[in-house]
Amino acid sequence: MNLPDEWTSPEKQPYKDHGNMRSWLLDKECNDQYSVISDGGETTAILLNSKTEASVVEERKRWxxxxxxxxxxxxxxxxxxxxxxxxxxxxxxxxxxxxxxxxxxxxxxxxxxxxxxxxxxxxxxxxxxxxxxxxxxxxxxxxxxxxxxxxxxxxxFKWSHDGKFFARMSEDTLSIYETPSFGLLEKKSLKIVGIREFCWSPASNILSYWTPEEKENPARVTLIAIPSRKEVRVKNLFNVADCKLHWQKQGHYMCCKVDRLSKSKKNQFTNFEIFRMQEKQIPVDSIEVKEVIVAFAWEPTGNKFAILHGESPRISVSFYNIKPKGKVELIKTLERRTANSIFWSPAGQFVVLAGLRSMNGVFEFIDTGNDTITMMNATEHFMATDVEWDSTGRYVITGVSWWSHKVDNAYWVWSFQGKLLQKCDRERFCQALWRPRPPTPLNEEKIKEIKKNMKTYNKMFELQDAKRKSKASKELIERRQQQMNDFLEVLERLKKRYKTEKETRMQLRGGLDTDEIEHDEENDEEEVVEFFIGEESAEVDEFDHE
The missing domain is CATH 2.40.10 (Thrombin, subunit H)
Structure with a gap:
């Protein structure tokens, strides 16, 4: 009702150039940036990581x-x-x-x-x-x-992988909106009685949700395609206490963690229902674990997943591999671990088992390559509260946040193999976050070609490392030489001052020239000082005369 009768075009806004918004990706050494909040939240810094020491890119108070x-x-x-x-x-x-x-x-x-x-x-x-x-x-x-x-x-609101849709769950309703109109898809919500949880595939516009058992109807896990709303797979479940949905980052698999009750409803066990999204008709594999589940995590790029199960101090970690068009195989179980969290490298293969907070910051760095489990290092960062992988999978940050623990606040930088590279103590350290990278423009074939020719690249990298070390040595020598030159300069200045003050010294000493007094070395007496170090006793055989 308040719209004007005549339309007037909006004023043209001047273009504002913000520069290269991805300039951090142009670093010649391919170093990543990360943010650090310290001083109890008063100071925020952006740092550029390196093998030796991070350099400050930007630092501001009360940012x-x-x-x-x-x-x-x-x-x-x-x-x-x-x-x-x-x-x-x-x-x-x-x-x-x-x-x-x-x-x-x-x-x-x-x-x-x-x-x-x-x-x-x-x-x-x-x-x-x-x-x-x-x-x-x-x-x-x-x-x-x-x-x-x-x-x-x-x-x-949860977003689809391409940002074209976002969805919201309410009681017995799932509302899906589309962009850029921001209206309801097909102008109506989905009526889903009892819906408990939903999530999007990270790689396609497929949405998964589950509903509990009701009267004689079983619990259901449903996958629907958007925008058609067509059901692409349904899995019925029985004796369900709770469910959790976990998508693999590439969208190749979805796991439904199902907590089930026995027929007597006294004992509880867990089933993992694995949906193979890339295979025809989406087959589902089932794995049963009769222990308490502490944590579950997918390998972001690959076919493996890890499960922490059991109760302290008998917590175990099991690694599984999904064979294409085959079974889900147990690779290995490591028993009696001090861990309550699993952190996979974003590049896959490597994983950190972490015992955070109450488990005093115990870490195990594990290599799962070639379907073998190899322990690379076992270490600790006492009272660690956080673990952060960089987006390339080369480095790991562990931290003791002031927000969670008021003493020993610091963050440490590790290599993916568990080698400690840096200890960074910052007053009342709060948070460290790696800056994400956009997806690589390389396709899978190009990546395979690079891995195949890795020996050639290794020689180039070794040469660069040698140059970097020689450069560091050269800088160290130059710095020491400069320090020596500064020292000699000060020494020469003091010698000149010493000579100019000679007459003043002689006047203070009654005309005696003490500078020319020669030390009589012949009258030097040598003094010997003995110290008691210790005493040892040993039994000697009386027949052992020799």
């Missing part, structure tokens, strides 16, 4: 009021403020855009980095659709607001 986040592809750094959030990027981390949402506490960025979702419990009661707001990152425009009473299960 954020709570914590920070990187966008999924590493393009933006998100900081939190009382009035909203700010996005930073480019070579010098200049401010890209601000989003006004007072009291913002949580954010989520779409996988395509086109949209950002913010949540604030301080929304205006006059406008109930302000608790969650979805923004367009490039334009800064508000796309849509939603009501939300509780964000304990964040993110409330």
């Amino acid at each position: 954020t009021e709570t914590y920070i986040r990187w966008s999924p592809l590493g393009t933006y750094l998100v900081t939190f403020h009382q009035k909203g959030i700010a996005l930073w990027g480019g070579e010098n981390f200049q401010q890209i855009r601000r989003f006004a949402h007072p009291g913002v506490q949580l954010i989520d960025v779409s996988p395509c980095e086109r949209y950002i979702v913010t949540f604030s419990p301080l929304h205006d009661p006059r406008d109930e659709f302000q608790a969650i707001i979805i923004w367009d990152i490039k334009t800064g425009a508000k796309k849509r607001g939603f009501s939300c009473d509780n964000a304990s299960n964040w993110p409330v």
Whole structure:
């Protein structure tokens, strides 16, 4: 009703050049960046990692009021403020855009980095659709607001892998929205009685969800294709207490962890239902474990997964391999481990078993290559609370966060083999996060070709390492030479001063020239000082005269 009769075109905004938004990828040594919050949250720094010592790229006081986040592809750094959030990027981390949402506490960025979702419990009661707001990152425009009473299960909205769809679950309802219209898909929600959990495939627009048993109807795990809403696979389950859905990062497999009750409903055991997404008709394999499950984790790029099971101090870790068009095979079980978390390398093959917090920071670095389990190193970072792999799988950061533990706050940098490279002590260290990298432009064939010719590249890398070491040695020699030159310069200056003050010394000493007194070496007396070191006693055989 308030629309004007005549349309006027909006004013043209001047173009603002933010520079190269992916400049950090141009580092010749292919070093990664990571962020560090210290001083109890007062200081935020961006550092460039290296084998020897990290260098500061940018450091600012009160850059954020709570914590920070990187966008999924590493393009933006998100900081939190009382009035909203700010996005930073480019070579010098200049401010890209601000989003006004007072009291913002949580954010989520779409996988395509086109949209950002913010949540604030301080929304205006006059406008109930302000608790969650979805923004367009490039334009800064508000796309849509939603009501939300509780964000304990964040993110409330889950995005498809390409950012074309996002979905929200409510009681007996699954609402799927599409972009860029931000309206309901086909203008209606899906009615799913009892829906408990849902998640998207990381590689395709397939959505999975599960519903519990109701009366004589079994529990169901369902996979549906979007936007057609066609069911592509359904699995019925019985005697179900709870389910958890876990997608492998490449989208090749989905695991449904099913906690089941025995027929007497006194004992509980766990089944892992493995959906093979790339095979015809999506076959499902089942593995039964009759122990308490502590943790489950997929190998991000590969066919393996790991399970922590049992109760302390008898926790075991089992590694499984999914054979193409074959069975799921147990590779090996390692018993009596001090671990409560599993962290796979983003590149696969290598895994860190971590005993965090109450387990005092015990770590095991394991190689799972060639279907063999090899222990590379067992070590500890006392009271460690966090583990972070870099996106290339070369380095691992372990940290003791001031937010969780008030003493021994520091972060350590390790190689993927478990070799300690750096100990970084920062006052009241809080958080360290690696900057993500976008997907590699290389296809699988090119990657296989590089691995095949790795010996050729190894020679080149060894030569570069030798040059780097010689350069470091040269810099050390030059620094020491400069220190020697500075010392000789000071020494020469003091000698000149000593000579100019000779007359003053003679006047103070009654005309005696003490500079010319020669030391009488003949009258030197040698003094010998003896120290008692210790005493030993031994029995000697009286017949052993020799």
